[in-house]
Amino acid sequence: MELKATETAVPKAMEWRHRKSTKPKSERIIEFIIKAGGLSSIVLIIAILIFILKESAPFLIKRFDFSEFFLSTEWNPASVVEIKYGILALLVGTLLVTIISMLIAVPLGLACAFYISEFCSPQLREVYKILIEFLAAIPSVVWGFIAIMMINPLIIHTFDVPIGLNILNASIILALMSLPLIVSVGEDALRAVPETYREAAEGMGATKWEVATRVLLPAAKNGLMAAALLGVGRALGETMAVLMATGHSIQIPESIFEPGRTLTATIAAELGESPKGGEHYQALFAIGLVLFVLSFIVNLSADYLIRGRKK
């Protein structure tokens, strides 16, 4: 109410939106460009959706069959006998590597975030932060290379299995890849808990362990969950590393030592060979659409959690 009173006290001409008319033309043009730039991300995200829909539309209209696409494990786009487009095995592959990698990365990552945010000396924290940035900067193709050259023989020797390029390998690589993200977002969430909470708990004689489990964990719950979700999003969409690490064989794996295949890797491996505009090519775009929707859901939920924390 008070604000309103002062607002009306200002003469009309002094409000900036009324001054706008006196602005030189060049200034108005530049401001228009800035505003257009502001909308660029909306335009792009819609354009991505439109172009993927456009390329996959003929497949979705003519060939698409819900039960075949989602419930069949047979993906034989180049078969001479019977062409099948079932993504169940790919979907299971994607979910398996995502879930197993998160089972590794989330507890470790959050433990790490706790240590860096609560126990670390400031100097050591800086060192770890630079290391996190370094880990995050390693490109996915190098991780794939590491999977083939380092984790592969390691798995063969440790577990005495014939192939080291399998679900376990891809999960380990994905865990290492999403750790930096989980640690840094988790640490942000913990640092956002007001210092007074810690002081109050410690003032009542709580140990660090008690502060961590009974004060920080509930207070930063949403942020920590968002950290895990962003890790999921990262693991879900990873392409080159899983293409190189999973062994890329189409089947529903029966154990973590069997090779599998993911949605992303299928697109990366097959798009180059499929003739442009053909049914196979359109089906790959349909997989892209599935990925887009999955990542959209994961990101929106992560945002919802983070926003919930701020309220």
Added chain:
Amino acid sequence: MFKPSIHLLNKDIREKNFKNILSLVTFFLFLPALGIIFWLFIKGYPALSWDFLTQDPINGMTAGGIFPTIIGTFWLVIISVLVSCPMGVLAALYLSEYAKDGKLTRIIRLAILNLAGVPSIVHALFGLGAFVLFMNMGTSILAASFTLAVMNLPVIITSTLESLKAVPHSYREASWNVGASRLQTIRYIVLPNSYPGILTGVVFAVGRSAGETAAILFTGVAFYLPFLPSTVFDQCMALSMHLFTISTQVVGVPEAYPFATALVLILLILSVNSIAVGLRTYFRVKRKW
């Protein structure tokens, strides 16, 4: 005289264990980071030489050097940053200087978040559909760079926004009070005070696009090209793609060769990121507020 009870003793032990376990976990998580670069260095160092960096690959990519891939990566990164940098800065300027807290701003933020979360292979599909086919660029450096630019845009917007927000609001108010328009305030007050942060973000984006593989896979990068690109409408080779090719697709490559390629890629990205970290530290010390 005062002896702690069993309960308190247990508490004490648990407390110590808790801290030690956490510090061990953290330490062992970051051990791989150092281990990997060390291991790549040991394995790849023998093949690394001046010739390796300056010669073409020969004998079906089983010998020779990686010169064209470095050139290709350079082209891709430069053009993508030239595209995404102005767009990202404009978007961030709008969000920080013009946008009001409303529905539109909220949608823009969600769009940025989702753009950042879209899998890189989906960006590749978009690049193929939009740039290669729809805009008729063909598989070319230009199409691949545009795809990379779309990928980098959210990174640049976020980092720019952060450095714009770091400029104290009182600076802007002071400028408005002496009669400067919004645009003049941006030009003479906001941008000069935030360009170090913007620059740091851009350099990080450079490092990110240098390593990207999936997004450029179908949009402009070739497995092997016998010549260097002369215009932006040519295809090119790229370091990241080359590493993928020689470690999975080509048979009979001597072991040190992909290791050396990986080492070059890592060192390139690492040095770019070190520049960014260095810039950040340097400007943080110099900052006026």
